Amino acid sequence: MDLPSAQMSWPLFALAAYLLCSIPFGKLLSRKVAGIDITRKGSGNVGATNVARIIGFKWGILTLFLDALKGFIPVYLFRSFSPGFETGLAVVVLASLLGHQFSLFQKFRGGKGVATALGIYLAISPGYTLIVVLFFVLTVYFSNYVSLGSILSAALMPFLLLLSDKPKISVITAFVMAALIWLKHKENIARLLCRKERGWRKGITQSTDQEDDPVRHRNKNE
Numbered sequence: 001m002d003l004p005s006a007q008m009s010w011p012l013f014a015l016a017a018y019l020l021c022s023i024p025f026g027k028l029l030s031r032k033v034a035g036i037d038i039t040r041k042g043s044g045n046v047g048a049t050n051v052a053r054i055i056g057f058k059w060g061i062l063t064l065f066l067d068a069l070k071g072f073i074p075v076y077l078f079r080s081f082s083p084g085f086e087t088g089l090a091v092v093v094l095a096s097l098l099g100h101q102f103s104l105f106q107k108f109r110g111g112k113g114v115a116t117a118l119g120i121y122l123a124i125s126p127g128y129t130l131i132v133v134l135f136f137v138l139t140v141y142f143s144n145y146v147s148l149g150s151i152l153s154a155a156l157m158p159f160l161l162l163l164s165d166k167p168k169i170s171v172i173t174a175f176v177m178a179a180l181i182w183l184k185h186k187e188n189i190a191r192l193l194c195r196k197e198r199g200w201r202k203g204i205t206q207s208t209d210q211e212d213d214p215v216r217h218r219n220k221n222e
Contacts, residue, residue: 010088017074021099071119147188
């Protein structure tokens with residue numbers, strides 16, 4: 001696609017990206033698998049962490065994959081069809097993240113955007129994304145807090161892009177994404193500062209307790 005065509009098509013790409021990323025996979029999976037509304041359980045979030053804690057680790061991983069995939073697809077396609085149109089790419093990127101965080105299908109509520117940002121960054125800079133993923137895993141492993149790993153990883157990515165040859169607008173967009181993710185984590189940040197945040201290992205232990213597993217309860221009742 002040439003540049004004039006890309007400049008004309010980016011609003012449609014951005015709208016499609018927003019709508020695709022508005023799909024709350026965590027909510028849909030939880031309803032299908034366990035017959036529950038995940039927004040009324042645990043933290044009330046539709047993201048992978050809450051899904052894993054409430055209905056099981058494997059469903060959290062599937063939610064993570066689907067949320068990342070929906071961020072990856074529109075950004076990858078736009079880059080493929082409109083190479084070099086960085087302004088349009090920035091809009092599509094932000095539309096994707098905002099779709100997940102402020103979903104049209106959830107009355108403009110949504111997840112925190114970490115998994116969707118992962119998919120976005122895999123489409124933009126897979127090498128740096130792998131570094132950030134490793135940093136995230138190590139942070140969560142040693143701190144026991146997914147939220148801490150999420151906000152620190154979100155903050156790290158813009159600085160990595162700043163050190164690269166990425167266009168200035170891509171770096172600015174990454175800083176905006178980090179700010180949006182931090183905004184969605186404001187309650188987690190407050191709990192971290194007060195040392196009241198829930199640890200990940202405790203959540204996994206509770207999710208594997210048979211008495212608290214909604215999937216097993218549903219299967220027994222069927």
